[in-house]
Amino acid sequence: MSVALSVRALGKHFGELQALRDVSFDAHEREMVAVVGPNGAGKTTLLSIIAGTQNATSGSVSGPSPADGSAREVGWAPQQPALYSKLSVAENLRLFARLEGVADPDREVERMLEQTGLSARADDLLGELSGGNRQRVNVAVGLLGNPPVLALDEPSSALDPRQRERLWRFIRGLADAGTSVVFSTHNVGEAERYGDRVIVLDEGRMIFDGTPGELMQAAPAGAGGDFEQALVAFLSEGHEL
């Protein structure tokens, strides 16, 4: 698999606070990379820098040239849906497709409606949708123009289990189709289930980069095969890469 996103020596500080320190990793095509860690570990900051909503203090983020019809390397879906509640699903998609400079916005809207399974709700106002459907539209906007990398900041945090399951199936489908997905989550089970690789951040440092299985192995004994306990034990040990 070729590298879709390359993060090198990324650092970010807000005044005295060092939010990220020397974070480096690669994300490959068709790969889902889960970013986990305790509160304040730097997950959202890392995703924001990858998405381009914040600038890094040091280091770099690079990816392949954007696909045809898109000016973006990285699509982005923030934690809270960034959409207009007074516009319909189709109107939201069409507006952002036009702003993104997509060559054929109407066709792109049709494609995204089909991909998200929201064709029947295309004319519904976004404010009238369930949280799960809103999040699907949120992700769909991030996918406009078919960017090679998709950054998702805690995409399932506000959803019920059924909605979460549907959303992750949808995201898995995107990765299987070739998109590299980098997502942050508080739900360690989701990282284990959907992440091909797991990156563990703690106090701005990347302390682990590997598969969920490798994290289990790296964790101290006593986790009892439970991924969440393994992660907690790993963090408690203060491991460094």
Added chain:
Amino acid sequence: MRWLLRKDLLILRRSRLLVALLVIYPVAIALLIGLAISRSPSKPRVAIVDETPPGQTVQIGSERVEVSQYAQRLFSQVQAVRAQTRAQAVDKVKSGEVLAAVVIPPDVAARLSSGLRQAQLEIIYNGDALQQSLVQSQLGSALAQANLAFSERIQGAAVGVINLLLKGGNLGVLGAPSNLIGLAQIPSQLRGIIARQPPGRDRAALERIASFAEFAAQNLTVSKNVLSTVGQPIQVHSTLLHGRRTPLNTFAVVVAVSVSLMFVCVLLAAGGVALEREEHVLARLLRGPPALLSREGLLAEKGVLAAACAFAVAFAMLAGVSAFVPLDWSRVGLWLVALALGALAFGALGVAIGAAAREVRAASLLAFLLSLPLAFLALVPSGSVSVGLYDTIGAISFVFPFKATLQALDAAVNGAAPSLGGSLAHLAALTIAFGVVARLGLRRAD
């Protein structure tokens, strides 16, 4: 930027209640302010007890001035309610039927005729400090007007008597000789007699009398002028330093339109920017590279959209009001320029507020809390507060667009001072300044 503009127009179209409130509320406030300014204070409702006997007069020489004329004059200055007795008047004041009561005592004529004592009226009033202040200012003014008119009548009578003394004739006073010689005629007639007298003591005495008569006639002539000076010691001549005299009702129109322009524009611009943040879209729009939209572009779109909407509302108001208040349509080009610059300055203020607030409700509240006092501060006339406070008010008004817009619109509609050019330059500077403030407020997109 055009797609964002289309989106905003679509959202506005779907927010009919909001748009209706946004237009109706400021227009209602503006009309209330305009009405309050344009309506002169209504005449106070006052009970008047005239205890003077009917037909009683003040006699000045042969002239008689009816005391009832004073009461009539007083009636014309107030909304008069007649009361027969003082007790009735007191009841009317107590019940709140009238603001106050004026009792004209029966000895008014006697006191005035005596020339030694001032006549006295009694004013009866009640109520809290505000009502007492109202009585003192409104009734004081009405009484001053009536006093002035009455004193002019007495003065006229006195001048007539002096003329008779100077020119001679019949005094018309019981017991006075008829066809009296006038004081002014005495010196010339006396000089003729003196010329026929041989020099001696008699001639010298007659010459002294002639000199006195001449002196007395001259001074009595002067006393006529003195009387009119005493009657109205100071006459008022008004000089307007700058611009044209602005009728109160057209100024009220300008105030009402400026208030509407401000509210619609500031609320819309502030709400527009805050909405992007509240919907969490700001970060999506501004992330890069390349950003979907520059921060400056976003602020300009919101400011210009709000300015265009407010401009349309304000111009429609001006045009509508012109059906009732005569406005000079030949100056319509200047109206448009003043409205456009005012709207842009308010738009810039609005986006600055919107950029500082994190949600629409906070932005709307902030816009409202800021706008209303600014409008009232800008209307505080000089001299009505202390110099220091007025300077402070002036400084605050200077850094916000309301007063400059009011002045620009007043200059455009009424040709009032200060000049339109200066106000427009001021508005342009404020637009830039608030644009910079808004840009700083939008540094963070999340």
